[in-house]
Every structure is written in structure tokens, then in C-alpha cells.
Amino acid sequence: MARGRSAPAPAPEPKGRNTMTETVAADWTVPSGLGTSAARVVAELTKVEPPQPGYLERPWGDGTAPPLYVPVAERIDDALTEVVEDGLAAWAEEVGFEGDDLDHMRKAGFGRLAVLTHVDTEDPDRLLIAAKLNAAWWAADDLYADDSDMGAEPTQLPPRLAIAMAAMDPLPDAGEFSVPLAETLASDVVLRALRTGIDHLTRYGTPSIVQRVNYSTFAMFVSWTSYAAWRHTGEYPPAWKYLATRQHDTFYTSMTLIDAVGGYEVPANLYYEPDVRRAAFQAGTASVLVNDLLSVKKDAADEKPVVNMVLQVAADRGIPVEEATEVVVDLHNKVVRDFEELHRSLLPLPSPELQRFLRGLKSWMGGGFEWHNTNPRYR
Numbered sequence: 001m002a003r004g005r006s007a008p009a010p011a012p013e014p015k016g017r018n019t020m021t022e023t024v025a026a027d028w029t030v031p032s033g034l035g036t037s038a039a040r041v042v043a044e045l046t047k048v049e050p051p052q053p054g055y056l057e058r059p060w061g062d063g064t065a066p067p068l069y070v071p072v073a074e075r076i077d078d079a080l081t082e083v084v085e086d087g088l089a090a091w092a093e094e095v096g097f098e099g100d101d102l103d104h105m106r107k108a109g110f111g112r113l114a115v116l117t118h119v120d121t122e123d124p125d126r127l128l129i130a131a132k133l134n135a136a137w138w139a140a141d142d143l144y145a146d147d148s149d150m151g152a153e154p155t156q157l158p159p160r161l162a163i164a165m166a167a168m169d170p171l172p173d174a175g176e177f178s179v180p181l182a183e184t185l186a187s188d189v190v191l192r193a194l195r196t197g198i199d200h201l202t203r204y205g206t207p208s209i210v211q212r213v214n215y216s217t218f219a220m221f222v223s224w225t226s227y228a229a230w231r232h233t234g235e236y237p238p239a240w241k242y243l244a245t246r247q248h249d250t251f252y253t254s255m256t257l258i259d260a261v262g263g264y265e266v267p268a269n270l271y272y273e274p275d276v277r278r279a280a281f282q283a284g285t286a287s288v289l290v291n292d293l294l295s296v297k298k299d300a301a302d303e304k305p306v307v308n309m310v311l312q313v314a315a316d317r318g319i320p321v322e323e324a325t326e327v328v329v330d331l332h333n334k335v336v337r338d339f340e341e342l343h344r345s346l347l348p349l350p351s352p353e354l355q356r357f358l359r360g361l362k363s364w365m366g367g368g369f370e371w372h373n374t375n376p377r378y379r
């Protein structure tokens, strides 16, 4: 609760499709659009703070581990999901996913992820920005980095990622040297997915947003190369080192899309303001810890086991996976509570775009949990 303002009264469920009611409040409209006037901002801030959906403890997985403290999933909309999934499937075929890869893509539900996490728009084409880019990132992660059965090979990962950067952020003409590059970019389904995903974003986002997305992706790629080295040498890292590496490889990257999908922009100097950056990192890290918690079995099963916070804690401490799971649940819950507190402290800042973005981080965490916990990929 922002200092000096009264607490929001609990209110009925928001209109529409929310199925989570425990701590949800009703009117979660936010100021929208660029250029909202200062007078309006002052008026907004002197009003009673709009009620916000809350947090709750949710059971997860098979229900045996302690609950995860997460924001409410604010929107579950099967009809909108179907529209976005259809658009995504058409794109996936166009880009050239086929056979098992296409099947994999269809079953993963990246359209559903977009609808669950970007709750402040109902525009399917904007939601497709998130659906396509998440699908492309995951395809790179599975096919290049993580899944040996799908062709991932640690020693090939760094050069593949270098070319992936060229796909996302086109290079200036280098004469004859550009010819084989262009052929390579056209010949690989992951590269085509990344390129066309960025093209879709470019139709809606400013150059500043597009490069924000690119550079957070490239930072994420550096973390992937560390995992590849560990898997190649078999010298796995202690949990602290894995976590430090993982924090540049989280759903922070997915969250760089929040404002573009929502139809507004957080100016760069506000986006990178240290507290805002910290809040976004906390949201991204919490969401990726949910991913690690739910993918322990999948990650341990690969012929070259994938690094995972639960597995690293278990190895460091010589404890069973169940006990390590509790440690990671505690860590996750701490990170979410830290985010909650930081978010509260930032509420007085007079930027509607920033407030909407912070709200978007929270919504993303809630939807991200819902997606992971109901996704066959993690069952």
C-alpha cells in the first residue's frame, strides 16, 4: 500500500473471465496510452488507489511440496486462447516447423501463455508478439541448448547463438560475406522463427523496445553458453553460481514485451531505473524458479542433465530432491514477497506507464505460474 493512501476495499470479482477469486479485487483498470497529462497523474495519485488483484499460496505439481506464493492468475480465456493459438500455428507452419517440432510447438501452448500473462490487451495480433517470440525463444532453447534428442549439442551452441543474434538484429551489408550469412539465416527454422518474431514486434514496438528485447535475449544467450560448458565438461556449478547465471536467463526476457503487447511504452531511462530493473528481475527470477521446480524430472532425464536450481541444491547439500524442492520453494516465495514490497514502494511514482508495467510484471508472474502448473510439458 502506498504511504499516505487508504487501503483498497475488497471488492467483487473483476468482470469477465477471472476464475481465481480468493484475494482478487474488482476494478483493475489502469491509466493507458502515452502522454497522459501531469494533471491527470496528480488526480490519479490523490484518488484512492485502484484495488489490485492479490497474491495467494497455491499448491502445484503433484501437491506434495509446500505451496508457492504467487499473484493471482488474472485472466483465463479459452476463446481468446484459441484465436491466438490458431494464429501461432499458422505462423509456425509458415516459418517451417514440421513433424515432431510442429507437434511440439502446438502442444506447448505458447498462445495460451500469452493470453494468461499479458492480461491488459485482448488484441490477438498484439498477443501474437508474445506468442511468437516465446515460441521462438523456446525453440532455440530446446533445439540448440537443452534437448539432446532434438539436436542440442553443447559445443555447437555458442556459434549457433552468435548467428541467432544476426537473425534478430540484422547486420550491415558485408558484400560477398553477406551471401552465405543470408543463406544460413534462411535455412534454419529457429533463425526464421526469431527473425519473424522480431519482425512482428517491430510492427508495434519502437526501436528502443526492439533493441531492449534483442539485448536482453543476447544476455540470456551468454547464460546458455555457461550451461553448455557445464554440460560438456560434466563439471556442474554450485547452486549460487547457477542462480547468478540463471538470473540473466529468466522470463525477464519475456517480460520485456509487456508494454509493447499492452500498447504503450515505458521510456528507456525509467525502464532501466535500478529499482524498476530490480523489480523486473525479481519477477523474471520468481517465474523461472517455478519453471525449474516443475521441470526437475525433465531436466534430470536428459542424457546430459540440464542445470536446474533444485538439482544444484540437492547436489551441493547432498540432500534428496524433495528437500531441495522445499529450499527452492522458500527462495521463490522470498523473491515474490520482495517484489511485492518493492512494487508497493514504487506506487507513488507518477508515471502511468511505469505503474502499468509494474502491474504487468505481477500479472505475468500469476499467468506464468498458471501456465506452467497446467502444462503437459511439465507433467
Ligand SMILES: CC(C)=CCC/C(C)=C(\C)COP(=O)(O)OP(=O)(O)O
Pocket: 134, 137, 138, 141, 146, 249, 250, 251, 253, 254, 288, 291, 292, 295
Ligand atoms: C521464453 C524464454 C525467455 C525462453 C528462454 C529460456 C527460458 C527462461 C526458458 C525456456 C525456461 O527455462 P528452461 O530452459 O529450463 O525451460 P524448460 O524447463 O525447458 O521449459
